[in-house]
Amino acid sequence: MxxxxxxxxxxxxxxxxxxxxxxxxxxxxxxxxxxxxxxxxxxxxxxxxxxxxxxxxxxxxxxxxxxxxxxxxxxxxxxxxxxxxxxxxxxxxxxxxxxxxxxxxxxxxxxxxxxxxxxxxxxxxxxxxxxxxxPTQALLDAYTIRQRLGRLEGVRVALVGDVLHSRVARSNVWLLRTLGAEVTVVAPPTLLPVGIGSWPVEVSYDLDAVLPKADVVMMLRVQAERMNASYFPSAREYSRRYGLDGRRMAALSDDAIVMHPGPMNRGMEIAAEVADSVRSTIVEQVxxxxxxxxxxxxxxxxxxxxx
Amino acid sequence: MxxxxxxxxxxxxxxxxxxxxxxxxxxxxxxxxxxxxxxxxxxxxxxxxxxxxxxxxxxxxxxxxxxxxxxxxxxxxxxxxxxxxxxxxxxxxxxxxxxxxxxxxxxxxxxxxxxxxxxxxxxxxxxxxxxxxxPTQALLDAYTIRQRLGRLEGVRVALVGDVLHSRVARSNVWLLRTLGAEVTVVAPPTLLPVGIGSWPVEVSYDLDAVLPKADVVMMLRVQAERMNASYFPSAREYSRRYGLDGRRMAALSDDAIVMHPGPMNRGMEIAAEVADSVRSTIVEQVxxxxxxxxxxxxxxxxxxxxx
Amino acid sequence: MxxxxxxxxxxxxxxxxxxxxxxxxxxxxxxxxxxxxxxxxxxxxxxxxxxxxxxxxxxxxxxxxxxxxxxxxxxxxxxxxxxxxxxxxxxxxxxxxxxxxxxxxxxxxxxxxxxxxxxxxxxxxxxxxxxxxxPTQALLDAYTIRQRLGRLEGVRVALVGDVLHSRVARSNVWLLRTLGAEVTVVAPPTLLPVGIGSWPVEVSYDLDAVLPKADVVMMLRVQAERMNASYFPSAREYSRRYGLDGRRMAALSDDAIVMHPGPMNRGMEIAAEVADSVRSTIVEQVxxxxxxxxxxxxxxxxxxxxx
Known part of the structure; x- marks a missing residue:
């Protein structure tokens, strides 16, 4: 090392x-x-x-x-x-x-x-x-996935939210790739970096389409300070399209887990019922x-x- | 426990x-x-x-x-x-x-x-x-009383000042009661809580009447921010009626002690000569x-x- | 002790x-x-x-x-x-x-x-x-001089800059004197204390005249907040007359060292090439x-x- x-x-x-x-x-x-x-x-x-x-x-x-x-x-x-x-x-x-x-x-x-x-x-x-x-956030996320799912190779990870501003997203994409996982980033076009085409990921704008195939849903924190910066129309609109609520969680496969680096905006990118569910690894991640x-x-x- | x-x-x-x-x-x-x-x-x-x-x-x-x-x-x-x-x-x-x-x-x-x-x-x-x-403030106060007076049962404690806003007062009242002491709260009516009637204490508005019978005088800190809040006319007026100065200290019985949770407003609720006297337990409390x-x-x- | x-x-x-x-x-x-x-x-x-x-x-x-x-x-x-x-x-x-x-x-x-x-x-x-x-700054400075030059007795120290406001200067003057070193303070008249005449030091207003004779050049930090206080005309003027740059460093004798208590204003009282030179003891001082x-x-x- x-x-x-x-x-x-x-x-x-x-x-x-x-x-x-x-x-x-x-x-x-x-x-x-x-x-x-x-x-x-x-x-x-x-x-x-x-x-x-x-x-x-x-x-x-x-x-x-x-x-x-x-x-x-x-x-x-x-x-x-x-x-x-x-x-x-x-x-x-x-x-x-x-x-x-x-x-x-x-x-x-x-x-x-x-x-x-x-x-x-x-x-x-x-x-x-x-x-x-x-990078230590990515390592602890990988450790948590391995602990829950028993492997990293071939695991399908959906990374959802403000990828543009997220160092957590960048670190996870590269480490997960190194460890053999497959990453799909899900975000509104305004919250994706310009160079996303060169990242080793799939890109989707449709969370509902991605969820059923994911083993891991990794929610990114919405920075309140971005809210007024015209990256997306409104908090409610963001939450409606890219937030993970109980209804969406029901679309996940049986063993899929939900991750968040914290601190959470409960009710915004993640609903309380999801954060506190058995799928959630948020406390384990800490x-x-x-x-x-x-x-x-x-x-x-x-x-x-x-x- | x-x-x-x-x-x-x-x-x-x-x-x-x-x-x-x-x-x-x-x-x-x-x-x-x-x-x-x-x-x-x-x-x-x-x-x-x-x-x-x-x-x-x-x-x-x-x-x-x-x-x-x-x-x-x-x-x-x-x-x-x-x-x-x-x-x-x-x-x-x-x-x-x-x-x-x-x-x-x-x-x-x-x-x-x-x-x-x-x-x-x-x-x-x-x-x-x-x-x-x-509660740990009340415990250290009880410990200090027991250390100085050798007992808590039957000890007469005068608790003086802004009882309304004081968590120290509340914790002391309940713990002292549990340990068998008798508490008299002394304060202007505006600085007593509404429910004081249900507390296990005597109430007095007259510090001079209470002091000769007290084994312990526990002065509460005056919060400067209350001063302008119409709880009492003025700092000088408060100090004159509810402050503990050398003259009042002379009215105490021989073994009586003076306590304060700190930090003190010297010259306000407690005079420097009292704070630094042998009756004072302020440093021991710490x-x-x-x-x-x-x-x-x-x-x-x-x-x-x-x- | x-x-x-x-x-x-x-x-x-x-x-x-x-x-x-x-x-x-x-x-x-x-x-x-x-x-x-x-x-x-x-x-x-x-x-x-x-x-x-x-x-x-x-x-x-x-x-x-x-x-x-x-x-x-x-x-x-x-x-x-x-x-x-x-x-x-x-x-x-x-x-x-x-x-x-x-x-x-x-x-x-x-x-x-x-x-x-x-x-x-x-x-x-x-x-x-x-x-x-x-005082511990003066002690660490003395320790550093002794470590580098092998002695303190008779060492000639030039102390340069805002002596007026500097506690580092005061502590060094007295300790160096105690340990047998000879101190020359170099500063504009406005940055010397009124009582400088009673200090056990030489006084000079001319850095260039002092440097060739110094074993140690101790630069003092310029406090930015003094800058607008009419102690000297301008930052550039100060730096020109009392700053230590590469040209001035070349006037030092072979073994002379350059000290600074930190944090430095690089480019102001000390040039980067001086701070990073082998004469500099700044990191050792820390x-x-x-x-x-x-x-x-x-x-x-x-x-x-x-x-």
């Missing part, structure tokens, strides 16, 4: 499978324990460098690092020297000089983690950059997020064997 | 006494130690979920959890997915899925911790909800807060015996 | 040398280790009490404390009871009552750490107070900051021998 995890494309099939297998081993190792902690990264420092607020992702990485016994520093760029005009490069060099072994970075600009990775000797993990990628991030930190920082 | 600590009424006399006794044992165990830490909750995760700022209470719980060797996650709802419209329920399920064993919640809405408790399998501790309750919260987390999370 | 570290003048030559030697021992001890942590302060609590934002300094102290195995509490005064009007004294007493062994304080008012030190029994470390002092702060906490809290 490479030193950094910047995008799904950093992972070939063997790497990606090793992350999922390591996460599974960690889950198994901790399941049998009173003290749900591994000593692997004791004395190592993981910095959460967040230029955008994301409490959920920050906490998931923080817990992952702490359960590996690392020290964690939370660095929110708001109100920091960044706001005094310090460059990303100087911030990176500062954190490395302080002894950080890994920097987990969330940034509003696509590509920021890649630039960071040029400047530091430690590992960089992309925790979401602009509209580009969010738990798997911690396991997968433990696996990533473990593999990148080259810890010892999990005890 | 129940799984949660949501309000003083959750604690019967045996439970409440067990919390106080456990806090005393913890104090004793740590007093003899170089390393002021117990291994009891190693590998457990405590989340401080704060929808309102309260650095003081947050730090107290954070220290309590860390001294029991738990991992602590601080989740301030500001700037989080909560502000993206995530529901309390989804936040709760997310935290639980990440492996939190206890959620310590501070919320502006009365009853929020009770709702949380319905959704999670772990423990919920109410760290203040609206104008409703703040220290006891950590011990009592350790006891609560210890009992709720069912740790092993304190070593 | 005294109980507190409030200003450089708290340190006589023996004390200051002991801090630097202890930092060197710590660096050496950790260099040979898999787990970069010492058990020295296990069970102790260090509070970062920051009334001003300074992510960089806060993280440096946080890492220093964690690498000594202390528990760390971050207390940002924003949104805390401080904003509800709690006095510095009550905040200090509260933190001490909660069991803090050391308070690391950053405050906008010169002298605030001294006042704090009167109220608490634990140790107080000044992490920057107003325009007064920032790393040394953690070591020196470990040494300070270790010596103040009287830990056991580093293992």
């Amino acid at each position: 490479k030193r950094h995890l910047l995008e799904s494309a950093d992972l070939d099939r063997a790497d990606a499978t090793m992350v999922l297998d390591t996460a599974a081993q960690i889950d198994q190792a901790l399941a049998g324990r009173e003290v749900k902690k591994l000593p692997t990264l004791r004395g190592r420092t993981v910095v959460n460098l967040f230029y955008e607020d994301s409490t959920r992702t920050r906490i998931s990485f923080e817990l992952a690092a702490k359960r590996l016994s690392a020290d964690v520093i939370n660095f929110s760029a708001k109100g920091s020297s960044v706001s005094k005009g310090e460059s990303l490069k100087d911030t990176a060099l500062t954190l490395e000089a302080m002894g950080s072994d890994a920097i987990v970075v969330r940034h509003g600009a696509s590509g920021a983690p890649h630039r960071l990775a040029h400047w530091v000797r430690g590992s960089v993990v992309n925790a979401g950059d602009g509209t580009h990628e969010h 738990g798997n997020g911690v396991s997968v991030r433990m696996a990533v930190l473990y593999l990148l920082l080259g810890g010892n064997e999990p005890a | 129940k799984r949660h600590l949501l309000e003083s009424a959750d604690l019967d006399r045996a439970d409440a006494t067990m919390v106080l006794d456990t806090a005393a044992q913890i104090d004793q165990a740590l007093a003899g130690r170089e390393v002021k830490k117990l291994p009891t909750l190693r590998g457990r995760t405590v989340v401080n979920l704060f929808y309102e700022d309260s650095t003081r209470t947050r730090i107290s719980f954070e220290l309590a959890a860390k001294r029991l060797s738990a991992d602590v996650i601080n989740f301030s709802a500001k700037g989080s997915s909560v502000s993206k419209g995530e529901s309390l329920k989804d936040t709760a399920l997310t935290l639980e899925a990440m492996g939190s064993d206890a959620i310590v919640v501070r919320h502006g809405a009365s009853g929020a911790p009770h709702r949380l408790a319905h959704w999670v399998r772990g423990s919920v501790v109410n760290a203040g909800d609206g104008t409703h309750e703040h 220290g006891n807060g950590v011990s009592v919260r350790m006891a609560v987390l210890y009992l709720l999370l069912g740790g092993n015996e304190p070593a | 005294k109980r507190h570290l409030l200003e450089s003048a708290d340190l006589d030559r023996a004390d200051a040398t002991m801090v630097l030697d202890t930092a060197a021992q710590i660096d050496q001890a950790l260099a040979g280790r898999e787990v970069k942590k010492l058990p020295t302060l296990r069970g102790r609590t260090v509070v970062n009490l920051f009334y001003e934002d300074s992510t960089r300094t806060r993280i440096s102290f946080e890492l220093a404390a964690k690498r000594l195995s202390a528990d760390v509490i971050n207390f940002s005064a924003k949104g805390s009871s401080v904003s509800k009007g709690e006095s510095l004294k009550d905040t200090a007493l509260t933190l001490e009552a909660m069991g803090s062994d050391a308070i690391v304080v950053r405050h906008g008012a010169s002298g605030a750490p001294h006042r704090l030190a009167h109220w608490v029994r634990g140790s107080v470390v000044n992490a920057g107070d107003g325009t007064h002092e920032h 790393g040394n900051g953690v070591s020196v702060r470990m040494a300070v906490l270790y010596l103040l809290l009287g830990g056991n021998e580093p293992a």
Whole structure:
């Protein structure tokens, strides 16, 4: 595995499978324990460098690092020297000089983690950059699918919603492809990227046509701030055409599952009855997020064997 | 003891006494130690979920959890997915899925911790909800009284100030009653709740009449934001009638103590000479807060015996 | 060594040398280790009490404390009871009552750490107070000079820039003097304090005249907010007269080094080619900051021998 995890494309099939297998081993190792902690990264420092607020992702990485016994520093760029005009490069060099072994970075600009990775000797993990990628989300989604369906090869995934602005969509498309799944993106034309023709996916504008053939329906979050931006006529119209409600869920095959990266807009892209149904993996995804991030930190920082 | 600590009424006399006794044992165990830490909750995760700022209470719980060797996650709802419209329920399920064993919640809405408790399998501790309750404050107050006066049964407590808006008052009234103390609330009529007639307390509007008979004077914080809300004529008028100054302190019996939950408005509800006098337990209350919260987390999370 | 570290003048030559030697021992001890942590302060609590934002300094102290195995509490005064009007004294007493062994304080008012030190029994470390002092910055600078040049006695230091508002300058002047270095301050007259005549320094207004004789050039950060305050005509003018660019760097003697406390304004007081040159110690300073702060906490809290 490479030193950094910047995008799904950093992972070939063997790497990606090793992350999922390591996460599974960690889950198994901790399941049998009173003290749900591994000593692997004791004395190592993981910095959460967040230029955008994301409490959920920050906490998931923080817990992952702490359960590996690392020290964690939370660095929110708001109100920091960044706001005094310090460059990303100087911030990176500062954190490395302080002894950080890994920097987990969330940034509003696509590509920021890649630039960071040029400047530091430690590992960089992309925790979401602009509209580009969010690779640990894709890994936890793949882990969840494998856990529920027993395989990834040949699994048919419908990815539904604002693909244009979604780093979750990008990361999932590439990783799922690497792992042998087949992806259909379903979205209004205004919410598809221009280059969609070159992605390894099918494209559909008709959710109802796709659902019966899907093993996995992955709903994307609607960003409220897009709502007024003329990407689609109205929230109600969006929900009517691309929301997953109980009626649509009934069209799914027996074993099909419903995923969402959270946080959800209940009643918008996903109905409460769907979110809370047995098909929903939403809560499992959150738990798997911690396991997968433990696996990533473990593999990148080259810890010892999990005890 | 129940799984949660949501309000003083959750604690019967045996439970409440067990919390106080456990806090005393913890104090004793740590007093003899170089390393002021117990291994009891190693590998457990405590989340401080704060929808309102309260650095003081947050730090107290954070220290309590860390001294029991738990991992602590601080989740301030500001700037989080909560502000993206995530529901309390989804936040709760997310935290639980990440492996939190206890959620310590501070919320502006009365009853929020009770709702949380319905959704999670772990423990919920109410760290203040609206104008409703703040049970660990009442426990640390009871612990402090018992420590100073040697008993709670029959102790006469004067609770002075803005009872209407005070969760500290509510929690204390119920817990003190459970533990056998007698409470007199002293406040202007505008700062008493409508249902005060059904509370197990005496009511007085005359602080000077109550002080000579009190073993404990518990001053409530005046919320500056109430000042302009026509609850009383002016700060000076309030202070003159319901503030505790040196002259009034002289009317207390020899062993009587003065309490305040903090932060104080020195010169407003309490004079500096009173706050800094030997009768004042204000600093002890803060220290006891950590011990009592350790006891609560210890009992709720069912740790092993304190070593 | 005294109980507190409030200003450089708290340190006589023996004390200051002991801090630097202890930092060197710590660096050496950790260099040979898999787990970069010492058990020295296990069970102790260090509070970062920051009334001003300074992510960089806060993280440096946080890492220093964690690498000594202390528990760390971050207390940002924003949104805390401080904003509800709690006095510095009550905040200090509260933190001490909660069991803090050391308070690391950053405050906008010169002298605030001294006042704090009167109220608490634990140790107080000044992490920057107003325009007064920032003693650990001076210690890390001295450590860096000694590391690079092998000595401090007789070293000629040029301190360049906004001396008037700089606590870094004040702390360095006194500590460098104590350790036998010779300091020349270089600044426009408007950015020198009125009492500069009583400082143990040479004064110059001509950077080009000073550079060839300097062993160390210590650039101070230009505060953008001073720029419009008529302290000097314009940014360009300042940079032209007092900025360190490649041409000026060429005038330095072969072994001379360039220092900056960070965060830098690249292109303003220091050119990128200087900041990134081999003469620059800027990244080392950051790393040394953690070591020196470990040494300070270790010596103040009287830990056991580093293992």
